[in-house]
Amino acid sequence: MHNGPITPLEEAVSKLAEGRRSPTTGERDAVTLLQRFADTFLRDVNLGVLLIDLQFRLVDISDTACKLLGWSREQVVNHRINELFGAMPKEHHPIKRSLLGGVVATNYAFSWQNGTYRHELLMDSNVVRCEDGQILGAYVLFKDVTNLKSLEEQVQRNDRLAMVGQIAAGTAHEIRNPLTSIKGFLQMFKRTLTERGMNKEVEFADIMLTELNRINELVGEFLLLSKPKDLNIEQLRIEQVMEEIVPIIRNEAVMHNVDVRVVHTVPLPPVVADREMLKQVFLNIAKNGIEAMVDGGHLSIYLKIDESCKCVLVDIHDSGPGIPGFLVDKIFDPFFTTKPNGTGLGLSVCQRIISDMGGGIRVASKGYGTTFTIAIPY
Template sequence: MEKRVDAREYHLNSKQAYLNLFFEQAEDSIAVFDLEDRVITVNPAFEKLYGWSKTEAIGRSLPLIPPKNLEGARSRAKELRKGSHYYLFETTDMRKDGTIFDVQISLSPIYNSHGEIIASSIISRDISHVKENENLILQSEKLKVVGEIAAGVAHEIRNPMTVISGFVQMMNEDSNSPYYEHTKLIQKETERIELILSEFLVLSRPQVNQFVNIHLAKIFDDIIQFFQFEFQQKSIDIILQNNYPDVIILGNANEIKQIFINLFKNAMEAIKDGGTITLEVFPSKDNNEIFIRLKDTGCGIPSYVLERIFEPFYTTKTKGTGLGMMVINKIIQDHHGTIKIKSQEEVGTEILLSFPVVQS
C-alpha cells in the first residue's frame, strides 16, 4: 500500500511538474481568468505579448480588448460560462500601451472535480505577421491586375484621346462659339482621363528610369507656380520653409513632380473655405537624407481611411480612381524614399517624405 501510495504521489507530482513546465515554457500566451474575468495566473509568453507583468495582472480585470470588440467579447464570455469552446478564433487584442494587434485565440472553460465551471483559459497567438503577409499578397495580386489592365488598355485609349483633345483645343480657340463652355468642359475631362492613364502606366511599366540629379527647390518652385491661381481662388495661403535650396536628390523629375502635384491636390481638396498649406524642408541628423513635411489645415483623414490609404482602388472620392496615393507610394519606393502620414479630423493632415541626398 505504501509503495502504491508513493507511486501515485510521484505520478501526480510528475504530472504537475510537466504541466507547470508546459505552462511556463509555452510560446503561446496563456492566461487563466475567474468567473468575474479577473486574472488568476499568466505565463511568461502572456507578459511578453501583452506587456503586463504577472504581478500587475493577477487579481485584475485587464483592458485586453479594444473598445470596438467589447460587445463580441462579452457575448463569448457568456457562452464560455455555459460550457462553449472557441478554437483558433481570429480577432484583435490590445497591449498595455494601447496598441492593437491581430491575434488568434482559443477559449476553454475549466471545470472542478464536480463538473462545475470555475474558471476559463485563453490561449492566444500573435498573427500580425501572417495578416501582413496576406495583405502583401493581396496587394501584389491587385497590382498585377492593374498592370495587366494598364498594359492592354491604356495605350489604346490614349490614341483616340489625343485626336479628341487636339480637335477640342482647336474649338476652344473661338471664345465666341456658343459651345465654348461645353468644349472647355470636354477639354478638362480629357485632361483628367490623361491623368488617370498616366497613373495606370506608372503602375504597369517596369521601372528602368535613368535617374538624374534633381534640385528639389526647383521642383517646389514649379509646383507652387503651377497651383498659384487655384491657391488664390480658394484663399489658401502657401508657406514654404526651405533653408536648404541647394539640396540634390537622384531621380526622375517628372515622377517627383507627380508626387507633389497629387499631394497638393489632395491638400487643396481637404481645405474647404480658406486655409494654409505649409511645405517644410530639413535634413536628417547625418545629412544623408532630406525630409519634406507637407501640412494642411484641412478636414483631416478618418482613421479607417488612413489604414487603407495605399490600397489600390480604395477611395472615398466620388470621382477618384483609388490609385493616386498608391502611385505616390510606388514612386517614393522606386526612389528609395519613405512616406509617413498623420492626420486628425477637423484639424489637418501632415505628410513626411524622405529621400536620399546626393552628396557633393
Template sequence: MKTKFSFNLFGSFRKMEQFMQQLPYAVLLSDQSGRIIECNEALLRVTGYTRQEIVGHHINVIIPCQGTMEQLYREWTNKEDLWESPAEVEWLDKSGKTGRTNVMVLVQDAEDPLYLVHLVNLAKDSNDSLPQRLVTQLASDIYLGIVVLDRAAKIIEISQMACRLLGVERFHVLNQHIDKAFEGIPEEHRLIKRELLKGIKLQNKAMSWTNNSQRYELLVNSNTLHDEAGRIVGAYVLFKDVTNLRSFEQKIERSDRLAMIGQIAAGTAHEIRNPLTSIKGFLQLFLQSFGESGMERERTYTEIMLTEINRINSLVSEFLLLSKQRDVQYQIVDLNTVFEEILPIVNSEALLHGIDVQYLPAGQLPMVVGDTELLKQVFLNICKNGIEAMEKEGVLSISHHLDVEGDKISIDIHDTGPGIPAYVIDKIFDPFFTTKEEGTGLGLSVCQKIIHDLGGQIRVSSKGYGTSFHILLPYI
C-alpha cells in the same frame, strides 16, 4: 551600511529607476522622513503589493517600525557596528505574513539625502519550477504578448511586449486589478477583459488594436487556468503581433491588382489613344471654324468636348504610369530645390481656396536619389488633395524630420480639414477608390507607386480632425 552614493553615478532619477528595476532583489527608495518614493518589481513580487499601494506611504508598510528614515538608518548602523554584520529586521507582506531579513542601506551624499534600502533576503526564488521558469521566459520574449490574471482579475504576469502594445509600464501594473490598470478605457474596448475569467476562449482570433501612437494587427489566444478540482484560478491571454505580415499581404494584394490593371492598360491604351487623337484633331478644326463663323454656342460645346477628351487622355496616362515600369531618371535630387520650385504652385492653388500654407523646414533638406519630376508630382498631388479637403479655410503645413530608424527623411504634409474616416483610410491607396465626385481614384495609387519605386514609403494618419501624409525617402 555606511557606504554613501551619489545620483551623479546614475545621471538622472529616471536612470535610477531603471537601475532599480534591473536588480534581482527587493529594494526601495525612501526620503529622510521614511516616505517611499520608488520601489522595484522584485519587491512587488515578494510582498504582493502594487506600486500604488507602496509609493507615497511610510516604509512601515513593509518594515514595521517607528521613526524617520534618518533615525532608522542610525539605529540599523548601530546594530551593524555592534554585531559586525548587516542588521536584521522584520518585514511584512500584503497578506500580513511576516518574516526576517537582513537590511543594507546606501545613503545619497546630499543636503536632502535619499536612502536606497536593500532587503537582502528578499529576492526572486531561484528554485522556480519548470512551468514557472517557462512563464518567466515567455514574459521576456520581445515578440510575444502575454498577460496572466489571478482569480481576482489582478495582473500577476505581463510581458514587455504586452506592456509596449498596451501602453503601460510593467512594474506600474503588476499585482494591479485590470480595472485600475486600464482605467479610462471602456471595458468593451479593452484587450484584457474580466470576461476572460468566465471561460471565454479565443483561438487565433484576428483583432486590431490601436494605442495612442500606432495600430497593431494581432492574433489572440486566451483561456482559463484551473486547479486540481477544476475550479477557475486565473486566466491568460497570448497575442502575436502580425502587423508586418498583414501589411505584406496587403502589398501582395495591391500588387496583384496593379498587375491586372497593367495587362488591361497595355492591351487597350493605344486602341483608346488612336481614335482620341483623330477626334481631338477634328474638334480643334471645328473650334476654329465656329470661332470664325461667330457660332458661340457651338464653339462652347466644342470646348467642353475637348476638355473631356483631355481628361480621358490624362486618365490613360495615369493608367499607364500605374501599371508598368517607367524609365525613371535616377539622379541625386536636392529636395530644397524641389520645394523652391513647387511652393509657388502650391501657394497659388491655396490662394484660390483661401488656404494658408506654412513651410516649416527644420534646416536644410538632405539629398536623395530619385526622379525630380516624379517627386514634384507626388508632393503637388498630396498638397492639392489637402487644399481641396479644407475647402474654403484652413492651414496646409509642410515640414520634415528624420524617422525613428534614422535612415529616411520624412516629408510631412498636414492639413486641418475634416480628416479621413477610419473605415476609408485603409482604402485610399487602392486603384479607382475615390471620395471625389470627379476623381479617378488613381492619384494616390500613382504617388504610392512612385515612392515605392524609389525605395520609400507613404504613411497616412488621421484622428478625426486633419490628415497627415508622411513621405519617407532614403537620403544620402
C-alpha cells in the same frame, strides 16, 4: 496534465493543499517562488492573459491584456466575463462560456476597438484541470498581431497595384491615341460652330472637350501607375525640385484660399532620382492637402534630413480636417477616393514612384491636420 515525474514543488503544493502537514522552509520558498513568478508573469509578459473561474468570472489578468483591451485591473477582476463586454451582443463576445466546457481555441482571430485604435488579436484558450481531470477554470492567451496584419495587407495591396499597373500599361496608350484624334476633330467642329453662331452647340462641344481632358488625365495617371519605361535618373537637389514646383502649388492654393510656405533650414544632401517623377509626387500630395482644406488654411512643406535612415524627408502638412482612422489604410489603394471627381489614383501613383526609388511615404493624421512624409534615400 503531464505524466512526468512530480517535481518537489508540485509535491509540496499538493501536500500543503491537502493540509497533511506544515511546510518546511524549502517548500515555503518554492511556493513563494511560484506565487512571485505568477505575479511577475502577469505583470511583465508581453501577452494578454486572462484567468477565468467556473462561475465565468475573471480571476486575474495580465498588464498587457489590460493595456490592449483598455481595461484597468481593479475595474475588471472578479467581474463576470459577460459584463466586461458591456453592450456588445453576446454572439460577438470573443470569450464564450463554452470555453469552460472544454472548447479549445487556437489562433482564433478577433478585432478589438480600444478608443480610436483597433487591435487585431490572435487568441488561444483552454481549460485548467486538477489532477483528477475536473475542470477548475480556463485561461485565455492573446497576442497583438496588428502590425503583422497590416504587413499582410500591404503585400496584398502591392499585388493589386501590380495588376492595375499591368492592365494600365496594356490599355492606356491604346486609349490615348484615339482620344487625341477625337479631340482634334472636336476642336475643328467647335471652330465651325462658333463661326456659324451656334452657341448652344459650342457649349456642348466645350463640355465634351472638358470631359475628354478628364479621360486624358485619368489615362495619364494610369500610365504613371504602370512602370515608366524611360526613367530619367540623375543626381538632383530636392530643394531645387521644390523651387520649380512651388509656383504651381501656389497657383492652385490661391484658388482655394490657402497659403503655402516652404521651410528648409539645413543644407540637404543630393539624391539620385527622376526629377519629373518627384515633381509628380510632391504636386499630387500638395494638391490633396489643398483640396482637403475646403475653407482655406495653411500648407507647410518642411525639408529635413533623417540621418538614421539616410533619407531626405519632405513633410507636406495641411491644416485640413484630417483623415478618419478607418480610412487611413485605404487611401493608398488604387481608385479609393472620397471626392466626387477624384480618380483615387494620385496616392497609389506616388507610392509606386517613391517605393521604386527605395523610399517610402507615411501619413500621420490625428483628427485635425494631416502630414504626409516622403522619405527619399540619399
